[in-house]
Amino acid sequence: MVTCVIVVLGSFRVVVDGRQVPDDSWKRTKAAGLVKILALAEGRQVHRDVLADQLWPDLSGPAAGANLRKALHFARAALGSPDAVQARGDLLVLLPDADVSIDAERFESEGRAALASSAGVAPALALYGGELLPDDRFAVWAEAPRDRLRTLYLRLLKAAGRWDDVLKAEPTDEEAHRAIMVRALGAGDRQSAIRQFEQLCRELRADLGIGPSAETVAVYEEAIAEDRRRAEHRARATLARALIALNRGDLDEASSSARRARELAISANLGREIGEASAVLGIAANMQNRWPEVFEAEFEDFAQGDSARADYVLDAQLCLADYCLCGPDGHRSIAQRAARLRTVAEQTGSLHGQAIAELLLGVASLFSGDLDGARRFLESALELHRRAGAKAGEILTRQRLAELDVLQDRRPDAAREASRALTAAESTWLEPHLVVRLYGVLAGAARSPAEAVRVIERADAALAGRSVCSPCSMGYHVAAATSYALAGRLATARRRLATAEQLAGMWPGGPWHAALWEARAVLRQAEGHDDQANALFREAAAGFAELGRPLDELRCLTRAERRPSLATSGTPLAG
Incomplete structure (x- = not known):
């Protein structure tokens, strides 16, 4: 009987009767994909229509079927036998007459048995060779088995008490951070417990409204119990x-604690914590529908000079300022406030305050369709941010200048910016807010849909495993x-649209519901x-008109009259 060993954890290899199938035998990547899908399937069998749809989801049934026949030929040739993949009715079966060993299958079987019996998990852990099929990280068919195997691996690590290895695999796992803190306290090492908590807080990102649980905070407070006088510990x-x-x-308690945390952070000169506490204040105020008033008060309090602490306080409000600019009539009301705040900043000599005011005025002009005014304000804001050394504001200003370049058909300039x-x-x-926005702009600045897809694929890889601000990611x-x-x-496209729709449901308001109508129209x-597309484009245009966004409205009306071309393939201005 033929023996076959298939490795899918950490890499992809096939060994038939002790001989590894050469890598160049899999140059026909769909032949490799066919073998991988069958190897991961229960019973190593899949309906041929399902297999064709997984490998060629964008092709019609006949076209995908023709490609499947070619892939079968090359897969059988690579495995060295015409019977390596057999058709049994509408099912395709991988190596039904061979003695087959698949590393993922063995790991899953022994791993679940170890957890069920509470026996030693070390032998099962030794079978995990790494992430499932890392070269197919973005293949839809690999997502479910990859997540299932990875979850099992983490459960086994936790059962073995290998908390450091858990964090290598999942840096945000709070249970692992807390277990390491408890371990350090048990050994009398309070400083290690404190450092572990600080690492956890960096991973969770307070500026995104995410923080540790009460149980973990209680362990931290035990660690600092003998040193509560230190403002930095009390601030965190x-x-x-x-x-x-x-x-x-x-929200009232959140705001009160955030103000106290910021006071402590200021006394300890903890810049990041100053910004994160300010972000929590802003998030709470936004949830209470009073962010503009809170922002104006924050601006007037902290724009009295260009100290580093003021930079963190003001930068923390940039994301929420953009969010409010995108609401119904938001750019008009925020522009009025920004004009007043620019006067305050000029009177107090705050370069950073002037820069933020100019940025807000520039974005308001951009949304209202005044492109000349937008460029004037944004270029002024860029220079002021540079002079103030305010990096986050400079980056956000460059994002808006790039969007302006796209609107003025200066795509190479937009991509460079x-x-x-x-x-x-x-x-x-503020990397979780800024990076995802800029990838969205780069996709919009692409010279062709194929180039835009390459940008998105590169961005997906760069963003994998990162914390990302949900509202800031809508444009992307x-x-x-x-x-x-x-x-x-x-x-x-349908899958990505579903993701965007899910996020939009979590963040009502702003331009995103109109933008989603437009994206649905492009897909139709x-x-x-x-006919359906034209109706959806008009619906999107009406939504943008209600928001006072004439350029987005005009683009949708233009698209309703003709098929999309490079000149009309832009996306709405980011929010």
């Missing part, structure tokens, strides 16, 4: 309590759905349903 503990209150909906900003954004404390997800639709990759048009 109080900030964590603010986040707990925020997430349970106690966004790329320059992206490089700088990676090292800022809409750009992804639109780019894939225009490139003819319709199944992927790509599917050949022109």
Whole structure:
């Protein structure tokens, strides 16, 4: 009997009768994909129509079927036998007459048995060779088995008490951080427990409204019990309590704790914590529908000079300022406030305050269709941010200038501006907000749908495993759905559109519901349903008109009259 060993954990290899199938035998990647899908399937068998749809989701049934027949030929040739993949009715079966060993199958079987019996898990852990099929990280068919195997691996690590290895695999796992803190306390090493908590807080990102649980905070407070006088420790503990209150909906308590945390952070000169506490204040105020008033008060309090602490306080409000600019009539009301705040900043000599005011005025002009005014304000804001050394504001200003370049059909300029900003954004404390925005702009600046898809694929890889601000990512997800639709990759476009729709449901208001109508229209048009597409474009245009966004409205009306071209393949201005 033929023996076959298939490795899918950490890499992809096939060994038949002791001889490894050469890598160049899998140059026909769909032949390799066919073998991988069958190897992961229960009973190593899949209906041929399902297999064709998984490998060629954007092709019609007959076209996908023809490709499947070619892939079968090359897969059988690579495995060395015409019987390596057999057809049994409508099912395709991998190596039904061979003695087959698949590393993922063995790991899953022994891993579940170890957990069920509470026996030693070390032998099962030794079978995990790494992430499932890392070269197919973005293949839809690999997502479910990859997540299942990875979850089992983490459960086994936890059962073995290998908490450091858990964090290598999942840096945000709070249970592992807490277990390491408890271990350090048990050994009398309070400083290690404190450092572990600080690492956890960096991973969870308070500026995104995410923080540790009450149980973990209690361990931290035990660690600092003998040194409560240190403001830095009390600042972090109080900030964590603010986040707990925020997430349970106690907004008054969240605001009170955040103010106290910020006072402590200021006294300890903790810049990041100053910004994060300010962000929590802003998030709570936004949930209470009073952010503009809170922002104005914060601005007037802290724009009295250009100290580093003021930079963190003001930068923390940039994301929420953009969010409010995108609401119904938001750019008009925020522009009025910004004009007043610019006067305050000029009177107090705050370069950073003037820069933020000019930025807000520039974005308001951009949204209202005054492109000349937008460029004037944004270029002024860029220079002021540079002089103030305010990196986050400079990056956000470059993003808006890049969007302006796209609107004025200066795509190469837009790509250069966004790329320059992206490089700088990676090292800022507001990176989860800025990076995803800039990838969305780069996709919009692409010269063709195929180039835009390459940008999105590169961005997906760069963003994998990172914390990302949900509202800030809306423009990116809409750009992804639109780019894939225009490139003819319709199944992927539908999936990306579903992601965007889910996020939009979590963040009502702003331009995103109109943007989603537009993205749906682009997809319907790509599917050949022109009448439905035109109706959706008009719906999107009406939504943008209600928001006072004439350029977005005009683009949608233009698209309703003709098929999309490079000149009309842009995406809405980011929010």
